[in-house]
Amino acid sequence: MEKDIVKYIGEVLSDLYVVDPKNVAISLERTKPGIEGDYTIVVFPFVKYSKKSPMDTAKEIGVSLKARCEDIDSYNVIQGFLNISMTHEYWVNRLNSLAQAKKADDDSNKPLIMVEFSSPNTNKPLHLGHLRNNFLGDSVSRIVKAAGNRVMKVNLVNDRGIHICKSMIAWLKWGDGITPEKAGVKGDKLVGDFYVLFNNKYKEELEELKKSGLSDEEAEKKSPLMAETRSMLQKWEAGDKDVRKVWEMMNSWVYAGFDETYKKIGISFDRIYYESQTYLLGKSIVTKGLDRGVFVRDEDSSVWIDLTKEGLDRKILLRSDGTTVYMTQDIGTAAQRFAEYNPEKLIYVVGNEQDYHFAVLKKVVQKLGEDYHDRIFHLSYGMVELPEGKMKSREGTVVDADDLVADMIETARSISEENGKLGDIDEAEKNKIIEMIAVGALKYFILKVDPKKQMVFNPKESIDFNGNTGPFIQYTHARICSVLRNAKAQNISVSKRVSEDVRLLDKEISLIASVCSYGKIVDEAAKKLDPGQIANYVYNLCKEYNQFYHDHSILKETDANIIQLRLLLSQQVALTIKNCMNMLGIEVPEVM
């Protein structure tokens, strides 16, 4: 293992230069392609201890290291780089131990990580931006789980507020009793349409009012539509039965629509919170904080926190009428979650326009003296933009999630039919594979990009199915499965232990080394909360495997030991691909 090699290097340093290896950063990296060696040690940092040239330092470390570790076959020194080559037996053993590794599966003692994501607004059908949120949240949950944690995926639905009343008013006024069934439209789309309708009617009304000489502000105040909406919100808050009934009905339409989309893109939650149930939370916490002098009350009796000393601003926590704001609610839900589940980490997957909000939230919680303030993480991600800039509903450039998925499926279907490899599979299975490819292409496209960066999506050029894409990786998996099927058909079974006597090709060694670094990559991705790390890794693994596959035959090899080695290696690569794609929330087919 790499760890053992690092340990040996430490011992060598300690012997040669009398330094405590704990104080020296030892970096062991894979040797760059084109240079002889498997691992590379950069010796520049050791020069100050050896008081010799980098070349001589590398050489003497090489001598001692080889003497100490029998797995090292040879070494060479180029400039300040010590490249070591491991023996073939070492690599065969690494492969064998991969095949025999068992999974530990007792979850109960693992730390709990809670991930909040998706958090849709019931007025707006899901679009491209939401997809990035959902894919990231889902993937990060899976990665964190793979890295050895328990995970709880939660969703906080924004189901109340003045904006929700707008679509209700529009439906009551102009809906004529229409339902998603009657309209033949998904529920979330129908409600979204009424929200748009309200805004259009409201705009018309304002224009009318302004014609009679009112200013913008006066018109807004006088608008009967808005007055009606405000009064509806009050009724809602008072629990008015009629209002609640409409609200519940329209929400149920939206949830049915959302569920359909979530199912299509393979997203699920362990618990769904609703703002209608959480928006009052936090008020008592703020009141108590006020008593303790953490917060201040203004003359108009609104409550604030002063964070100017922390480099932030003053932030309101309770309005002058005593009602809560967004921040108040988040203070409440955080307290509730830590009280109820006490997670090790609470990760919020929310766009970077909320960076400030979460900076404030953490500070407020800290000032309240809660020990969980440093367990709150904001996974902030960048906007998804179109080539011409931001998506604008006004200009009709919003890329709807359902439409996009449907388009992807159509493209996947036509490519698949062109290739004609799914010929003799039954229709249901075929559709399943096509959807797998379509959703896989979409998820991979979005997840391979560093979350914090804003990304560009071009709907016209669509998403590729060749190159660094989900389908490429799925294809590699299907290809390996095909080889394994052929082996089985020829009655060749895959042994879990390959003979140590086989001589390995460079490409085989490098593939084994790549598969071996899986665990390290998962830890890294979990630490950074970055699915892109996994995507990059699995892409490189596939590329490497395909090169190997192209240059060398597996089943036509004459040496039975080599067949065994290549089959086992192929099987392990396929397993690694499957695990990686699973962490991205992408399924892999056995045929495509």
Place this chain on the structure above:
RNA sequence: GGUCCAGUAGCUCAGCUGGAUAGAGCAACGGCCUUCUAAGCCGUAGGCCAUGGGUUCGAAUCCCGUCUGGAUCACCA
């Protein structure tokens, strides 16, 4: 204006806890299917890593300035 994030090939992105010749894919051009899946493989071409300085054996990577783009600074959520 303050704060935060980003700027790498024509396009979309890796690489960023300093290390060898800055990598992929797409698009362009040229090869490879009677042989385990060609959604694949190989090759050609494409770069003042926004810019100016600094730190050092060494900078795309760290620090400072400048320019450009985005976000944010509500009794909205």
